Amino acid sequence: MPERWRVFPKAIRLGRATTEDIGPDRLAFYRRLVGDIYRGDVTVEPSQTIYLSMSQLRTSARQVFDRLIADVPRSMGPDEGIAVLVDVTESPPELISEPVAAHVGEAIGTLLLTDPGRQVVVMMPALRTRLQRSFRRVVGADRQAHMTIQYDNGSRVRVSADQAEDQPIHPSDADYTKQLQRLNQPIEDRLGGKILRRLGHFQFGTSTEHCTRYFFDASYAVQEVSQLTKDLVLEEKRSSTAPLVIMSHQTHSPWLTEVATEVAQRLGIPHFGLPTEGDVENVPNSGDALLLLDVVNTGNTTKALIKRVRQRGLNVRQTILAVFVDRERLGTGQNSYKMVAENSTYWIRSIANPIERLKRKRVRCEQCILGIEPTDPRSSQPGIRSFDMWEILLAHKWVPERYGPGDSDNTQPGPRRFSLVPDFVRIFKEYGDWIAFKLDEMLTTMRTGGAGVEEAVYVCPAEPAMDTLTDLLRARHGARPVPVKIPRPILRDAERGDFSTLEQERDVGWGGQLSDLAKSNSYSVVLIDEFNGSNTTALSMLKVLQRFDITATAYLPVINLNPGSALRLPSGLEVPVCPLYEIPAPRALGPAPLDETGNR
Numbered sequence: 001m002p003e004r005w006r007v008f009p010k011a012i013r014l015g016r017a018t019t020e021d022i023g024p025d026r027l028a029f030y031r032r033l034v035g036d037i038y039r040g041d042v043t044v045e046p047s048q049t050i051y052l053s054m055s056q057l058r059t060s061a062r063q064v065f066d067r068l069i070a071d072v073p074r075s076m077g078p079d080e081g082i083a084v085l086v087d088v089t090e091s092p093p094e095l096i097s098e099p100v101a102a103h104v105g106e107a108i109g110t111l112l113l114t115d116p117g118r119q120v121v122v123m124m125p126a127l128r129t130r131l132q133r134s135f136r137r138v139v140g141a142d143r144q145a146h147m148t149i150q151y152d153n154g155s156r157v158r159v160s161a162d163q164a165e166d167q168p169i170h171p172s173d174a175d176y177t178k179q180l181q182r183l184n185q186p187i188e189d190r191l192g193g194k195i196l197r198r199l200g201h202f203q204f205g206t207s208t209e210h211c212t213r214y215f216f217d218a219s220y221a222v223q224e225v226s227q228l229t230k231d232l233v234l235e236e237k238r239s240s241t242a243p244l245v246i247m248s249h250q251t252h253s254p255w256l257t258e259v260a261t262e263v264a265q266r267l268g269i270p271h272f273g274l275p276t277e278g279d280v281e282n283v284p285n286s287g288d289a290l291l292l293l294d295v296v297n298t299g300n301t302t303k304a305l306i307k308r309v310r311q312r313g314l315n316v317r318q319t320i321l322a323v324f325v326d327r328e329r330l331g332t333g334q335n336s337y338k339m340v341a342e343n344s345t346y347w348i349r350s351i352a353n354p355i356e357r358l359k360r361k362r363v364r365c366e367q368c369i370l371g372i373e374p375t376d377p378r379s380s381q382p383g384i385r386s387f388d389m390w391e392i393l394l395a396h397k398w399v400p401e402r403y404g405p406g407d408s409d410n411t412q413p414g415p416r417r418f419s420l421v422p423d424f425v426r427i428f429k430e431y432g433d434w435i436a437f438k439l440d441e442m443l444t445t446m447r448t449g450g451a452g453v454e455e456a457v458y459v460c461p462a463e464p465a466m467d468t469l470t471d472l473l474r475a476r477h478g479a480r481p482v483p484v485k486i487p488r489p490i491l492r493d494a495e496r497g498d499f500s501t502l503e504q505e506r507d508v509g510w511g512g513q514l515s516d517l518a519k520s521n522s523y524s525v526v527l528i529d530e531f532n533g534s535n536t537t538a539l540s541m542l543k544v545l546q547r548f549d550i551t552a553t554a555y556l557p558v559i560n561l562n563p564g565s566a567l568r569l570p571s572g573l574e575v576p577v578c579p580l581y582e583i584p585a586p587r588a589l590g591p592a593p594l595d596e597t598g599n600r
Ligand SMILES: [Zn+2]
Pocket: 201, 211, 212, 360, 362, 365, 366, 367, 368, 369, 374
């Protein structure tokens, strides 16, 4: 097998009327999938989707064949393989008709026959179609050619031309299904998963009477916001008779400039960023201005902007786009609301789903009463503030500790269970996006001048709360590496120095992920967990990693109940502990368990 792979994506969207760029999250998904199947270094070529409109499907479905075989180069030699990735998971299954499936199968056969250095992977729903039959017919049973089909339930088969039956090569995989569903969900929902709701104490626009608990940050969702904005700007462009310019304004959202620039370039419309104060200079003094704002709070800033732009001589379009608008303003089921300014009526049109900033009167706000001043949302300190942590911890009823170190039935000695612990599953469902951001932020703070969080692989116990948290991490960073979840029985065995089951699982699931990590030196490995009571789980994770010759760079528990301790293995390996929050001595305990070197 070649050591390097170039992937040529062929994403087929049946029933669509236009082509679009394939987004970076999707390209990263393809890269991981092809890497998982063929190993080696994988690069994915930027590409556009292949579309067939409803009428083309009726009259000229054969076009799918032509588009699949177009623009695929030949392999350059034994070191570099060409992988064609055919993705039909974005097409409604009912449109994957028999003729379409047959054309796809025929195109794949043709691609393989014309260059044996190519490989083909098909991502498709688990449907019975004529794809395989048509592929086998084109290639012929006397030739050695095969393709790989990856079904949406995560299972994988190898389809060989010289064999009548498909061979299963990978079992179904719930994690794959989850990732694919996220990738294929409507853009508004995907945007929702990428918006970061920061918890804290913030100024509410220009208001001196109000403050707010949340700040909404779309810096991870520039792609989604740009796409939605582009469609809305296009409508405005079509109905504007005068030359149109985009004028954007933000105070705490530098990402808005990226959105505006992207949309302006795409549509060939000039863009100007408006300063918060001062004259509107260096902009045209006639034509139509479309205002694009990050958020509308009190509306005062928007009204002042309208006035300034009109004074400059431009006509402000009646529709004003704002990425975030509070639900309170919009009313149920509405995505815009009316604003009167300068004797004219405007409509504030929300781009993302409505937000809830929880505006409070400062005289009634607990934090203001305590003398905690509202902060600039752009300044964020690593770790979680006490006020926020305790609100989170007390938001839901505490529950008995159900999982963790020691045997589930407590028949074998291990650290004692806590009688009650915070309900981390519920906590992560509600605040997980922000907590996940805080973990990434802590990591970035620790790594001075190092690579971004995209190069960090999180390792954690395979338990319900951490599942929720790692899902949220990946919703925001589609391109980041998959977290490795180590099953609790493996950690319990490691605690006792028993690695027999680990050795059996070295090449499957979590074990396979760690084996791959050990071979790659481009990632740093970081341990995470919901809370650290006695270092037991963290030490077990370290021992497991050591069996794979992997060294962790840090341990980031959300809460550390064991402040001041270091993680040390007998080998002398020491890993820094960097919690998001520390609570010393939360309960009366017997002597703390000794760690491996005899320290408490
Ligand atoms: Zn306040």
